Amino acid sequence: MSLVVQKFGGTSVADSEKILAAARKAVRAHQHGHQVVMVVSAMGKNTDTLISLAAEINEKPPAREMDMLLSTGEQVSVALMAMAIDSLGYKGVSLTGAQIGIKTDSSHTKARIHSISTDRMKALLDEGNIVIAAGFQGIDDQFNITTLGRGGSDTTAVALAAVLGADQCEIYTDVDGIYTTDPRVLPEACLVPRVCYDEMLELASLGAGVMHSRSIEFGKKFNVPIHVRSSLSDGPGSLIVDDADTAGMVVSGAALTRDEAMVSVMDVPDVPGTILKIFKPIADRKITVDMIVQNVSDDDTTSISFTVPRGEAAEAVSVIKDVVAELGGTLAPVNENVSKVSAVGLGMAHEAGVANRMFRVLADAGINLEIITTSEIKISVLVDRTNALDALRTIHGEFSLDKIEAQPNEVRPSETAKRDVSALDVIERLQVIGMEALTIDDIVLDNTQARITICKIPNRPGLAASLFEQIADKGVFVDMIVQSFNNEQIADITFTVKREQLQDAVAVAEEASKEYGCEKIDFRERISKLSVSGIGMRSHTGVAMGSFEALAEAGINVEMISTSEVRVNVVVDGDDGARGLECLQTRFAEELES
Numbered sequence: 337m338s339l340v341v342q343k344f345g346g347t348s349v350a351d352s353e354k355i356l357a358a359a360r361k362a363v364r365a366h367q368h369g370h371q372v373v374m375v376v377s378a379m380g381k382n383t384d385t386l387i388s389l390a391a392e393i394n395e396k397p398p399a400r401e402m403d404m405l406l407s408t409g410e411q412v413s414v415a416l417m418a419m420a421i422d423s424l425g426y427k428g429v430s431l432t433g434a435q436i437g438i439k440t441d442s443s444h445t446k447a448r449i450h451s452i453s454t455d456r457m458k459a460l461l462d463e464g465n466i467v468i469a470a471g472f473q474g475i476d477d478q479f480n481i482t483t484l485g486r487g488g489s490d491t492t493a494v495a496l497a498a499v500l501g502a503d504q505c506e507i508y509t510d511v512d513g514i515y516t517t518d519p520r521v522l523p524e525a526c527l528v529p530r531v532c533y534d535e536m537l538e539l540a541s542l543g544a545g546v547m548h549s550r551s552i553e554f555g556k557k558f559n560v561p562i563h564v565r566s567s568l569s570d571g572p573g574s575l576i577v578d579d580a581d582t583a584g585m586v587v588s589g590a591a592l593t594r595d596e597a598m599v600s601v602m603d604v605p606d607v608p609g610t611i612l613k614i615f616k617p618i619a620d621r622k623i624t625v626d627m628i629v630q631n632v633s634d635d636d637t638t639s640i641s642f643t644v645p646r647g648e649a650a651e652a653v654s655v656i657k658d659v660v661a662e663l664g665g666t667l668a669p670v671n672e673n674v675s676k677v678s679a680v681g682l683g684m685a686h687e688a689g690v691a692n693r694m695f696r697v698l699a700d701a702g703i704n705l706e707i708i709t710t711s712e713i714k715i716s717v718l719v720d721r722t723n724a725l726d727a728l729r730t731i732h733g734e735f736s737l738d739k740i741e742a743q744p745n746e747v748r749p750s751e752t753a754k755r756d757v758s759a760l761d762v763i764e765r766l767q768v769i770g771m772e773a774l775t776i777d778d779i780v781l782d783n784t785q786a787r788i789t790i791c792k793i794p795n796r797p798g799l800a801a802s803l804f805e806q807i808a809d810k811g812v813f814v815d816m817i818v819q820s821f822n823n824e825q826i827a828d829i830t831f832t833v834k835r836e837q838l839q840d841a842v843a844v845a846e847e848a849s850k851e852y853g854c855e856k857i858d859f860r861e862r863i864s865k866l867s868v869s870g871i872g873m874r875s876h877t878g879v880a881m882g883s884f885e886a887l888a889e890a891g892i893n894v895e896m897i898s899t900s901e902v903r904v905n906v907v908v909d910g911d912d913g914a915r916g917l918e919c920l921q922t923r924f925a926e927e928l929e930s
């Protein structure tokens with residue numbers, strides 16, 4: 337008998353009418369012969385209400401008690417849902433995370449799932465019950481209640497679908513599916529029929545709040561097709577699957593992280609270990625760092641900028657203040673008025689010129705880019721918050737994301753079949769080491785690239801656009817691009833190209849540097865790019881940290897960094913590549929095996 341997991345978000349269970357409507361959907365699936373597990377969120381804005389209530393009593397409530405409090409929201413919903421199922425004449429049993437046996441680690445309010453027992457759920461399903469599971473919660477090995485982080489019911493749902501071997505996980509929400517960008521922010525956004533796990537992982541972690549990004553990690557790891565659809569209508573929705581074959585689209589979505597902050601650490605020694613010293617304390621607090629950029633040093637010092645969520649900037653700064661002082665550097669005032677705008681698409685990995693199209697339209701719209709980072713399937717720019725919406729709309733239009741046609745959607749038989757063969761033994765293994773434990777697919781060394789830096793370029797709209805247009809005109813394929821921050825007026829732009837195209841690229845850079853009055857250009861023919869790829873690389877801050885640590889211990893200096901959900905890339909000197917690879921392989925030997 338087939339099994340389906342149906343998750344209902346807060347708005348989809350906001351009142352008794354909606355709870356009954358959700359119950360009817362589950363009953364309908366049950367009538368069609370499916371076993372049904374429902375995962376439900378707290379009603380409406382109940383979680384927000386509980387958070388405000390806590391804040392009225394204690395400005396910094398203990399995390400353990402926060403979890404005790406927040407888990408009650410979902411407990412209300414499951415009980416009411418079971419009553420709704422009963423009122424329709426069917427059998428429903430509600431279960432909390434603890435009752436199911438969702439074991440997590442002990443990091444309260446951000447817990448990760450370790451293992452899930454299926455016995456009780458399976459027995460209840462076999463007796464003809466609809467199982468109603470509380471989303472977002474679990475229990476640690478001391479029986480403390482934990483929660484998975486805001487939006488975590490999606491993760492509960494996909495994780496249950498994985499361990500139960502469900503054919504698919506249906507996510508019922510208050511929009512029709514996954515849109516090219518948040519339709520409440522840009523009304524011209526279009527529904528995307530199919531999107532692949534890697535793209536959705538990026539989009540979710542870059543601000544597309546429709547799915548909790550860790551739920552997509554589960555989807556990818558265990559091959560669970562995820563069907564996102566409206567709880568209010570019967571539209572086709574969107575499928576998140578392994579291979580979305582998005583016919584020729586280079587960019588499949590755009591995302592906005594409105595509340596970012598940029599932290600800049602100036603004049604720290606450009607030696608192995610500096611990066612580790614700065615980021616380790618931040619990672620220890622589980623603060624996710626993005627858009628890490630560093631200047632090429634003039635002397636023996638360098639400056640490093642990075643972004644963190646605005647709400648965590650003060651904490652990030654407070655934990656690195658002493659380290660920065662010890663290193664002899666200074667902290668520039670945090671820029672809290674910035675937003676990150678990103679374009680994501682698998683097609684980018686193969687098609688040249690996506691970055692310069694993006695820079696061009698932003699320049700034409702008069703929008704200045706504070707910093708730029710790219711990875712294989714995404715380009716992110718940091719802009720002043722007042723320009724964020726314009727930037728998003730401009731990028732969205734440039735890549736014709738407002739012109740996607742709706743199509744019917746079904747999980748293809750091949751997609752469920754794939755689950756049967758590969759996913760189940762992975763589950764068995766990961767239930768032992770931790771279902772959300774880091775898994776690394778590959779560590780590779782790329783010795784084919786060269787690096788160019790244009791130092792101290794005036795920071796005004798249009799320079800990056802025209803530089804990369806001229807480079808593209810020469811037929812040079814640019815891989816990594818990083819624009820770092822010197823001060824309000826000045827930036828450095830660093831990029832990598834194939835070694836055999838270095839001369840062409842240098843010629844363009846020299847022209848450009850004369851034209852723009854830049855200080856100098858700096859290039860290195862032999863660089864090594866080391867890439868660690870896997871799932872959820874950015875949320876597992878341990879990968880970047882582990883890499884920095886291993887390289888620092890070997891005395892290898894990190895020159896460039898780019899992170900995405902699927903990969904951490906670091907560029908080191910060409911002479912250090914082979915040794916760097918060995919260090920990383922040793923450091924991650926255990927994660928590679930699993």
Ligand code: ADP
Nearest residue numbers: 345346347509510514515517518520544545546
């Ligand atoms: P739920 O309570 O069902 O979990 P959420 O509020 O967490 O719902 O997620 C749905 C919301 O996500 C939508 O109302 C929409 O505003 C927002 N959203 C952000 N990005 C996107 C996107 N790319 N596609 C669809 N919705 C998005």
Ligand code: ASP
Nearest residue numbers: 377383472486487488489
């Ligand atoms: N109720 C929790 C929240 O609001 C979990 C969820 O809805 O996914 O964040």
Ligand code: MG
Nearest residue numbers: 345487546548
């Ligand atoms: Mg949600």
